[in-house]
Amino acid sequence: MAIHFERDDEGIVTLTMDMSGSANVMNAEYHRDMGEAVAKLEAARDDITGVVLTSAKKTFFAGGDLNLLIQITPENALESLGFLEEVKGQLRRLEQLGKPVVAAINGSALGGGFEIALACHHRVVLDDDKIKIGLPEATLGLLPGGGGVTRMVRLLGVQPALPLLMEGKQLRPARALQAGLVHSLASSREDLIAQARAWIKENPAPQQPWDKPGYVVPDVRFGDPNMYGLLAAAPAVLRKKTHGVYPAPEKVLAAAVEGALVDFDTALRIETRYFVELASGQVSKNMINTFWFQLNEIGAGKSRPAGVPASKVSxxxxxxxxxxxxxxxxxxxxxxxxxxxxxxxxxxxxxxxxxxxxxxxxxxxxxxxxxxxxxxxxxxxxxxxxxxxxxxxxxxxxxxxxxxxxxxxxxxxxxxxxxxxxxxxxxxxxxxxxxxxxxxxxxxxxxxxxxxxxxxxxxxxxxxxxxxxxxxxGFYTSRTFGTYVTEAVSMVAEGVAPALIENVARRAGMAVGPLAVSDEVTLTLQLKIRDQTLADDPSASGALADHPAFRVLEELVGEGRTGKSGGAGFYEYPSEGRKFLWPGLARYVRADAGVTERDVEDRLLFVQSLETVRCLDEGVLTSVGDANVGSVFGFGFAPWSGGTLQFVNSYGLAEFVERADYLADTYGERFRPPASLRERATRNTPF
Structure with a gap:
């Protein structure tokens, strides 16, 4: 059994989670053994005084099994929905056992792990700064689907819960106590169990707040005019942050508000349906693939030479x-x-x-x-x-x-x-x-x-x-990032409105608009890099000397607009107030530029993905994971896409090649797909 059941002479049952593998995860093994444990508790209800739920691992519980979650598709969504509702049903039975249930949190409790803890009447956590508490699902394109949205909203209220849910914040124990996520801190493992047992003895028949008669969510009440301001403004504020490319925070908001207006069990069903919708979608697959599997591979040393002893710098x-x-x-x-x-x-x-x-x-x-x-x-x-x-x-x-x-x-x-x-x-x-x-x-x-x-x-x-x-x-990151900036400045030279370029880039999920980031790195540095390239490789002179982007940069630098550090570039930097695009850029704008918003977006994203493919072809990159993680963490490529190569995968290889050919025919050969990519598309072999 992966969940050990031990009852002592005082009638206190200790459930110790010890799943096969290095961490406790919410998979079929957990589902089976938690089901058996809950049934055993229900059968022995009259002979027990309470339950302590803890872990034999270094962590309390790691969360959902992402190997399973990434396999959810629209085709098997109904089956996944049924599995999730059974898991949530077990936790519901646990909190309605009629006996006190205490989570003795001895290590990090994230995602599904903290959802298990939320189903307990009391939560004690070891006071160790290595421990993290929270629901980070939104950072992987998901929402807490094990009751996390429903219970957090009822525990804290909609407004305090939303930042924790939508941003996936992870809190250290002291901060979790301050935020109301746990009830007390323990100084040692012995103190942890002692506190749990003491609380059980002092609270023989507890109820969750939301199961008490007359309970309402603190800040959501029918007919309360203060509520309508929040509900009207929140979607607009959120859309300003996500630009519509991150569905998870939007579904969190929907599940939180809709769930707050109905009874608890209906709220759980609402949460489940939004979760399955996200889990079966492409964005969560992109983010799980890169920010979990590939990032973990990197941390485990996949790109590190084998056979060399580990070292530390002194x-x-x-x-x-x-x-x-x-x-x-x-x-x-x-x-x-x-x-x-x-x-x-x-x-x-x-x-x-x-x-x-x-x-x-x-x-x-x-x-x-x-x-x-x-x-x-x-x-x-x-x-x-x-x-x-x-x-x-x-x-x-x-x-x-x-x-x-x-x-x-x-x-x-x-x-x-x-x-x-x-x-x-x-x-x-x-x-x-x-x-x-x-x-x-x-x-x-x-x-x-x-x-x-x-x-x-x-x-x-x-x-x-x-x-x-x-x-x-330029290696990988500078070389690829340079194409993003240069493509944007090229569009300025073609007559595309600078504000359109910046807004479309952010709407596409890029961390910073290309003209703003051009100012950050300075326009002079871009010219110096070009000059050093020409000095080292005279054969590049044709492509660089006549490039329209560099003509724009030279003109701006010639007028003293060298970038943010120089006080002026594509943007103006007033001593007070926010920066704004320099009105003088209007001289480049042409009404007949003829570049659609979709073309602006695709030019900015495709040019980076195509350069990444070339880096892979040339052996500059040796790992798809390094490419994806490097693009997001290094130069802010749209995180929802999972990175430059995952963007190609999710777009569809054949569709990407077809669209790239259109861009090449329309805007230049830099968009022409390499032969390796055409071959991949023919074989339908994703990166």
Whole structure:
């Protein structure tokens, strides 16, 4: 049995969940054994005084089995609906047992795990900051379908529950107590069980609040005029955030409000139907595939060289105390690594270090002694990097990994500046470093397996997500992201209204509009990258020199509009108030531009997916998971799509190729599908 049933001399039954596998999940095994446990409790009702529900695993309960959920389709939806209603029925019988039921939460309780806890009359959680409590289903395109929406609304009220449900927030124990999700904290496992037993003895016949006569949801009452303002405004506010491409938050809102207006059991049925609708849809499959399966594969080291022992960095030297270097130093120090932050001047190094403990600011290479990792984060200039790298290498440990945070310059070329190119690797962080979770690891032509593995381990050590790519100009993320920005500026040159470009991009789910992000990275940097490309590869001159996007950038920079840091770019940045598109861009707009909104959207999304396919063809990318995770976490590709390659899959390979050919015929050969993609479409072989 995966749920152990133990009754003591005082009549208290302890149900200990211990499913086969590393974690407790809501699958057929759980369904069978929980059903038997509840039936046994009902049969022994007169001989028991209460129930403690806990776990033998490190976590309390991991949630639904996503291997099963991803298989739900419109064709088998009825069967899935029946299974879910049976699972919820078991929890309903548990909370209506007539005896006190306490959840003794000894580890994280997320999703279905917290839904089980919500069906208990009392919840005690171990006070450990590693533990997370919450219902994160919306982050995977789903809603809590095991009673989570229905119970949370009745526990907290609609308005307090909605942010937790729609945003999938995960709370540490103290915060969960403050939010009213749990009733008390325990100092140890022994205290956890002791509190659970004590509560049972003090509350022999509890009822859930929603089962008490006359109960109504706190902030939803028929005829209450205050309620109508919420109901009228909420969908509009939500649509402004989701742009209609994320169905899960919209269904959460519907299930919460509709469920609040009916009795409890009807609310459960409403919740179930919305859940199955989401689970059988494409968006949840996209998000589960990338943000669960592929992300877990990355964390488990799928792209890490096998056979290399695990390692940890003890002391890291960061070269350059600008925004990127300071950020790398901060996240390293907060992970418990000793950090030396070097800049041209001690004042600059101190400014970059700020007040973060564990960072030693310096202007001397000698202080890099003992470093087992060097991360160069100076300006994107080959000569400067070639100057600082050898000096740092000579000061660090003889076997130290030497890394560059370059975003575009090929690693193999930079490696020539150090004595041992096998110890050289690219570590491309994203701005702002403390917030962005991705690090792109770039393997140069001579980078050894040991160096790559040590770099991979360091990225995990600082709590980031690593993807591994092979060397190329711009690697994967910068190269692909560059197509997004360049395509948008090309449309400006063609006469498309800038506001239309920005609004369509956000509506498509991109994190930031391409013109806004162009300002963020600066227009001058884009021109410098072009110039460096031309210097390194004169054969690219034809495509770059006459590119309409660069003509627009040159004109704006020539007028002093260099981007956000310069105070003006595609946008105006007033000292007070929000930024807005520069009215002077009207000179580019043409009434006869002839680019439809659908074409604007597809050009922005397709150009990135097609570049990703080329990166895969060229061996820059070696993993579909790295492509998808890298695109979402690295440059904000529409998360609902699951990433650049999953977007192709969900669009349909044959349909994608046909649409890409139309875009190529209409707007240029950059949209022409590679032969590999045509072959995939012919065979119908998704990525």
């Amino acid at each position: 002391k890291v030297g960061v070269l350059g105390a600008g925004m990127m270097g300071a950020g790398i130093a901060e996240v390293s120090a907060k992970a418990g690594i000793e950090v030396v932050l070097k800049d041209v001047t001690l004042e600059g190094a101190r400014r970059g270090a700020g007040d973060t403990p564990g960072i030693t600011p310096t202007d001397s290479d000698a202080d890099l002694a003992g470093c087992d990792l060097i991360v160069e984060a100076v300006f994107e200039n080959r000569e400067l990097k070639n100057k600082v790298l050898p000096a740092a290498e000579s000061a660090a440990l003889p076997d130290a990994v030497i890394a560059s945070n370059t975003s575009t310059l090929p690693i193999t070329g930079l490696a020539s500046a150090v004595g041992d190119p096998s110890r050289f690797v690219g570590l491309h962080f994203f701005s702002p470093v403390p917030k962005m979770r991705l690090v792109e690891i770039i393997r140069g032509a001579e980078t050894s397996d040991e160096t790559l593995a040590r770099a991979f381990d360091y990225v995990l050590q600082i709590g980031k997500t690593p993807i591994v790519v092979n060397d190329s100009r």
